[in-house]
Amino acid sequence: MIEAHATTEDVHAHPALQHHFENMEQQREAGTLGMWVFLVTEIMFFGGMFLAYTLYRSLYPWAFASASNHLDITLGAVNTGVLILSSFTMAMAVYFTQIGKLRPQVWCLVLTLVLGLTFLGIKGVEYYDKYEDRLIPGYLIPSRPFGPAVQQEGQPFDEHKLHLLHGATVRQVEMFYWIYFAMTGMHALHMIIGAGLISFLIYFSLRGRYDPEYHSPVEVVGLYWHFVDIVWIFLFPLLYLLGRHLEHG
Amino acid sequence: MSEHIVPVRIYVTIFLALLLGTGLTVFAAFIDFDKHGFPSQFNTIVALTIAVAKGTLVVLYFMHVRYSSRLIWVIVASALFWMGILFALTFSDYLTRGWLSVGY
Numbered sequence: 001m002i003e004a005h006a007t008t009e010d011v012h013a014h015p016a017l018q019h020h021f022e023n024m025e026q027q028r029e030a031g032t033l034g035m036w037v038f039l040v041t042e043i044m045f046f047g048g049m050f051l052a053y054t055l056y057r058s059l060y061p062w063a064f065a066s067a068s069n070h071l072d073i074t075l076g077a078v079n080t081g082v083l084i085l086s087s088f089t090m091a092m093a094v095y096f097t098q099i100g101k102l103r104p105q106v107w108c109l110v111l112t113l114v115l116g117l118t119f120l121g122i123k124g125v126e127y128y129d130k131y132e133d134r135l136i137p138g139y140l141i142p143s144r145p146f147g148p149a150v151q152q153e154g155q156p157f158d159e160h161k162l163h164l165l166h167g168a169t170v171r172q173v174e175m176f177y178w179i180y181f182a183m184t185g186m187h188a189l190h191m192i193i194g195a196g197l198i199s200f201l202i203y204f205s206l207r208g209r210y211d212p213e214y215h216s217p218v219e220v221v222g223l224y225w226h227f228v229d230i231v232w233i234f235l236f237p238l239l240y241l242l243g244r245h246l247e248h249g
Numbered sequence: 250m251s252e253h254i255v256p257v258r259i260y261v262t263i264f265l266a267l268l269l270g271t272g273l274t275v276f277a278a279f280i281d282f283d284k285h286g287f288p289s290q291f292n293t294i295v296a297l298t299i300a301v302a303k304g305t306l307v308v309l310y311f312m313h314v315r316y317s318s319r320l321i322w323v324i325v326a327s328a329l330f331w332m333g334i335l336f337a338l339t340f341s342d343y344l345t346r347g348w349l350s351v352g353y
Binding site: 025028029032033036037039040043044047048051054055058073077080081084085087088090091092095098099222223226227229230233234236237238241242244245246247 | 252254255257260261263264267268271274275278279280281282283292293296297299300303304307308310311312317318320321324325327328331332335336339340343344
C-alpha cells in the first residue's frame with residue numbers, strides 16, 4: 001500500500017523535489033523564506049557597523065569629512081556602476097532560468113561573476129593607494145603603521161597628503177579608516193563568497209540542473225547578491241561623498 | 250507555476266533608475282546646501298534619501314519582494330524594525346550624555 005503510493009508520486013515528481021515538501025512551489029517558497037531570514041541576520045550584522053560609523057561621524061564630523069575626501073571618488077562611483085550592472089545581470093540570470101532559456105542563463109551568470117571580480121579588482125587598487133599613503137589603520141601592516149603625511153598651510157597641493165579640515169586630528173582620521181576598512185573589507189568578503197556561489201551556479205547550470213520548475217539556488221544566490229549590492233549603495237555615499245561639498249570651501 | 254515572472258522591461262527600467270540615482274548622488278555631493286539656505290546636514294539627508302530610494306528599488310524589483318507573499322514582507326519589515334531599535338536605543342544613550350552635569 002505504502003509502496004504503491006510512493007511510486008505513483010515518484011512518476012510525477014521533479015527529481016529535485018525533497019521528500020519533506022509537498023511540491024516544487026512549496027519547496028521554492030520555503031527556500032526563499034529561509035534566505036530572507038538569513039539576510040535579516042546579515043542586515044543586523046552590517047547594521048552594527050553602520051551604527052559605529054554614525055556614532056563616530058557624529059563625534060568627529062570634520063575628521064570624517066577630511067578622511068572621506070581622500071578616497072578616490074571616481075573609482076568609488078565606477079565601482080557602484082559595476083555593482084549595479086552585476087545586480088542587473090544577476091536578475092536577468094534568474095529571469096532566463098524562470099523562462100527556461102539555459103544558454104543566456106549561463107552567460108548572465110558569467111557576466112555577473114566577471115563584474116563582481118572587476119569590483120574586487122578596483123577595490124584592490126584603492127586599498128593599494130591607501131597602503132601607499134600609509135592610511136591602513138593601526139599596525140594592521142606591521143611594517144607600515146598608520147601615519148599619513150599631512151598637507152601644511154602654504155605647501156603646494158599634494159593629493160597623497162591628508163588635507164585636514166577645521167582642526168581635525170590624524171588620530172580621528174585613523175578612526176574613519178578603521179571603520180572604512182572594516183565595512184568595505186566585510187563587504188568585499190561577502191563579494192568573494194558571492195563570487196564562489198556564482199561559480200557554483202555556473203558549474204551546475206552548464207550541466208542543465210536548473211529549469212523553470214527548479215531554480216531556487218539561482219533565485220537564492222540572486223537575493224544574496226542583491227543584498228551585497230544594497231550594502232554598497234549605502235556605503236558609497238556614506239564613505240566617499242560625505243565631505244565633498246567642503247572640499248573647496 | 251504560480252510564480253510571478255518580472256518582465257525584462259521592468260529590470261531594465263530599474264537598472265537605469267539605479268544608474269541615474271548614482272549620478273544624482275555624486276552630483277548632489279558637490280553642492281554645499283548649507284550655503285544655499287538649506288537646513289544643516291542637508292547633504293547627508295539628500296545622500297541618504299537617494300540611497301534609501303535605490304535600496305528600495307532593488308528590494309522590491311530585483312529581489313521580487315513586491316510580488317512576494319505577506320510572510321516575506323513581514324521578514325523584511327522585521328529587519329528594519331530591529332535596526333530601528335538598535336539605533337534608537339544606542340543614540341538615546343550617546344546623544345543625551347551631556348544633558349545632565351553630574352560628575353563621574
